[in-house]
Amino acid sequence: MGGTSVSASLRARFLIARALVSCLVTAALAGPGVAHGATPGGGGGGCLMCHALRTLERSHAGGPSLYVDRRALDASVHAGVACEACHRGASSNHPETLPPVRCGACHSAERDSLIAGAHGGSPERAEAGCRRCHGGHDVKPAAEAGSAACAACHADVARDYQGSVHGVALANGDPEASTCKDCHGTVHAVRSHLDPRSGVSHANVAATCGRCHSNRALVERHGITIPTAVELYRNSVHGRSTNPRAAVCNDCHESHRLRRAADPASSINRVNIPATCGRCHPQVAQAYLASVHGTAMRAGVVQAPVCTDCHGEHLIRGPHDLDSPVAAGSVTETCSRCHEAAGIRETFGLPAGRLSTYRDSFHGLAARGGSPAVANCASCHGVHDILPSSDPRSAVSAARLPQTCGKCHPGAGTRFALGPVHVAAATPAQPVLFWTRRVYLLLIVLTIGFMALHNGLDFARKLGRAWRGRLAPHGAAVQRWFVRMTLGERLQHGLLALSFTVLVYTGFALKFPEAWPFAWLARLEHGYRWRALIHRGAAIVMVATALAHVVYLFTRRGRGLLGAMVPRIRDARDLITGTLYLAGLRRAPPRFDRFGYIEKLEYWALIWGTVIMTATGTLLWFENQSLRAFPKWVLDLATLVHYYEAWLAFLAIVVWHIYQNVFNPDVYPMNWSWISGRISGEQLEHEHPLEYERLTAAELDAEAEAEAAAGEPGSGDEASPGGEVMP
Numbered sequence: 001m002g003g004t005s006v007s008a009s010l011r012a013r014f015l016i017a018r019a020l021v022s023c024l025v026t027a028a029l030a031g032p033g034v035a036h037g038a039t040p041g042g043g044g045g046g047c048l049m050c051h052a053l054r055t056l057e058r059s060h061a062g063g064p065s066l067y068v069d070r071r072a073l074d075a076s077v078h079a080g081v082a083c084e085a086c087h088r089g090a091s092s093n094h095p096e097t098l099p100p101v102r103c104g105a106c107h108s109a110e111r112d113s114l115i116a117g118a119h120g121g122s123p124e125r126a127e128a129g130c131r132r133c134h135g136g137h138d139v140k141p142a143a144e145a146g147s148a149a150c151a152a153c154h155a156d157v158a159r160d161y162q163g164s165v166h167g168v169a170l171a172n173g174d175p176e177a178s179t180c181k182d183c184h185g186t187v188h189a190v191r192s193h194l195d196p197r198s199g200v201s202h203a204n205v206a207a208t209c210g211r212c213h214s215n216r217a218l219v220e221r222h223g224i225t226i227p228t229a230v231e232l233y234r235n236s237v238h239g240r241s242t243n244p245r246a247a248v249c250n251d252c253h254e255s256h257r258l259r260r261a262a263d264p265a266s267s268i269n270r271v272n273i274p275a276t277c278g279r280c281h282p283q284v285a286q287a288y289l290a291s292v293h294g295t296a297m298r299a300g301v302v303q304a305p306v307c308t309d310c311h312g313e314h315l316i317r318g319p320h321d322l323d324s325p326v327a328a329g330s331v332t333e334t335c336s337r338c339h340e341a342a343g344i345r346e347t348f349g350l351p352a353g354r355l356s357t358y359r360d361s362f363h364g365l366a367a368r369g370g371s372p373a374v375a376n377c378a379s380c381h382g383v384h385d386i387l388p389s390s391d392p393r394s395a396v397s398a399a400r401l402p403q404t405c406g407k408c409h410p411g412a413g414t415r416f417a418l419g420p421v422h423v424a425a426a427t428p429a430q431p432v433l434f435w436t437r438r439v440y441l442l443l444i445v446l447t448i449g450f451m452a453l454h455n456g457l458d459f460a461r462k463l464g465r466a467w468r469g470r471l472a473p474h475g476a477a478v479q480r481w482f483v484r485m486t487l488g489e490r491l492q493h494g495l496l497a498l499s500f501t502v503l504v505y506t507g508f509a510l511k512f513p514e515a516w517p518f519a520w521l522a523r524l525e526h527g528y529r530w531r532a533l534i535h536r537g538a539a540i541v542m543v544a545t546a547l548a549h550v551v552y553l554f555t556r557r558g559r560g561l562l563g564a565m566v567p568r569i570r571d572a573r574d575l576i577t578g579t580l581y582l583a584g585l586r587r588a589p590p591r592f593d594r595f596g597y598i599e600k601l602e603y604w605a606l607i608w609g610t611v612i613m614t615a616t617g618t619l620l621w622f623e624n625q626s627l628r629a630f631p632k633w634v635l636d637l638a639t640l641v642h643y644y645e646a647w648l649a650f651l652a653i654v655v656w657h658i659y660q661n662v663f664n665p666d667v668y669p670m671n672w673s674w675i676s677g678r679i680s681g682e683q684l685e686h687e688h689p690l691e692y693e694r695l696t697a698a699e700l701d702a703e704a705e706a707e708a709a710a711g712e713p714g715s716g717d718e719a720s721p722g723g724e725v726m727p
Contacts, residue, residue, distance in 0.1 A: 087101060256444060620639060
């Protein structure tokens with residue numbers, strides 16, 4: 001090794017000596033003025049007499065070359081600069097070793113900036129950096145050097161950049177394509193990405209990218225498809241995060257290999273998105289890749305959802321953000337974008353009607369009303385680890401369904417198999433629900449249809465009779481009043497009417513939360529807590545009133561009321577003859593006693609409806625206990641019956657009861673008996689002629705008995721089994 005070093009040194013000295021001899025010979029031939037007194041400069045004319053010789057170009061790898069290419073020097077930015085301006089002590093007879101070149105002597109600002117940046121650190125390193133980037137004598141203008149200088153040290157990065165959207169644009173002649181300096185800063189001020197002041201430090205990346213991507217004019221000129229990407233990111237969970245390692249632009253798009261989403265090699269290509277997101281969320285990515293969605297994606301199903309399909313791209317929001325597509329109130333709509341899309345369902349054989357059956361269930365109704373706590377798709381199927389129900393690991397498999405439902409309904413399915421969850425009552429696949437629904441719909445159509453026909457004929461008949469003046473107006477003075485309802489009966493009626501109205505309103509508010517009469521209630525509380533409390537409170541009032549009425553039926557007057565309400569054969573005949581009369585097929589209407597078929601139909605329908613609604617409502621109120629005691633189809637049946645019975649009761653009240661006591665021309669604008677408790681003798685004789693005759697006959701008998709007992713005419717009024725005469 002020592003011999004080799006000495007040999008190289010001798011060779012170098014020989015080359016230098018030979019060059020110096022050549023210089024001296026040239027100087028002698030040129031004349032003494034050049035050889036001794038010429039000053040190197042003005043393009044290095046004197047110095048180049050020696051340094052332009054190829055013999056000074058070293059053939060080994062040690063030290064800088066002493067050869068200077070005249071053409072490169074003349075083409076450089078230093079053309080015309082004297083040699084000694086850089087090489088201090090240079091002369092026609094300078095020593096073998098000159099002081100090192102100091103670029104900072106002329107470029108002090110650039111030197112100081114370089115020292116403070118990633119490429120400096122010390123004056124010596126900064127000076128070496130000058131030569132690495134700018135070269136020796138062939139220093140090019142910065143505009144000509146471009147990114148080629150960076151590529152000399154960063155070859156891998158340069159290759160990645162050339163294949164990126166920015167590099168391709170630059171190669172295609174786009175003058176606005178981003179280059180190294182646009183992100184890393186000016187050449188001499190380049191700082192490490194670990195420096196908080198660097199434009200490519202983690203905290204500053206979004207602002208650096210935003211210099212171009214928030215420039216609306218530039219975005220429009222280049223047809224960038226997401227013009228507000230930076231603004232969307234800043235409002236996202238990543239952009240608003242206080243975590244110093246929260247994802248920024250290059251975490252997803254990469255720094256230098258930034259490619260279009262359609263490029264299979266792009267980090268934001270659909271098939272690569274799970275891996276990209278998995279860099280920060282490895283456990284989530286692992287669960288997703290094992291799920292039904294991840295399995296399909298890896299099998300090449302391009303329609304399979306990936307992270308961005310559910311969470312969004314730039315405007316990613318957390319699950320607790322009400323505007324997030326994965327918030328509790330939005331998950332169902334997010335899932336339905338695929339599961340309700342006809343093309344996707346048909347292609348992959350997905351079951352139809354999942355959204356509609358969920359929306360019609362209590363969970364779906366509560367979610368539509370804004371409840372933040374009710375179960376949604378993710379509550380049962382999982383979030384990232386979604387598996388088909390046929391997979392034993394699935395949260396909705398038959399074996400694990402009780403455990404899944406038990407998270408909210410402890411003990412559900414412990415005695416009976418829960419059965420299907422997405423239940424469509426309108427399909428024969430659920431025969432009990434299917435036929436119950438059909439029977440109720442038929443019952444509603446026939447019952448309400450008959451009521452509407454009956455009342456329509458009644459209205460037309462009475463309107464025509466009033467027009468002909470055959471019935472004296474009820475505004476005429478009357479002499480006598482009869483008791484129709486006692487105070488206790490009026491209280492029962494009032495509580496029943498109030499609780500029924502509240503139940504109907506709050507019940508339909510659950511079923512139709514978006515409809516304008518009910519939407520305010522859902523918005524008021526962002527859920528169903530108050531609606532449920534009001535609904536259940538009204539149910540308690542109604543049941544308590546019904547029980548009080550049962551007790552009342554054991555009183556003397558109550559027994560008389562119940563006896564008068566018992567259906568008889570005569571009522572069936574009256575229904576037929578009354579309908580024929582209203583249709584114009586009979587001359588005289590039926591003659592009613594205390595209660596006719598109109599009141600009896602209402603009363604027994606009320607009893608029937610109260611029992612049905614109380615039974616089904618109790619099952620639904622205590623759903624946890626019900627699911628422990630019964631299979632789920634029992635609750636599905638209770639839900640269906642409760643809903644359609646509510647419609648039947650509501651329509652019956654509107655079409656039958658409201659007409660008879662409000663819009664009936666005989667009592668319009670209202671039958672005031674439910675408030676005053678009284679009925680005029682004229683109205684009683686018209687509506688209940690048999691009761692009127694019975695009461696007046698009893699009155700005459702009482703008067704006769706009083707006369708016989710006192711021996712003189714009596715004048716007192718006595719109470720009768722059917723009612724009380726009031727003076």
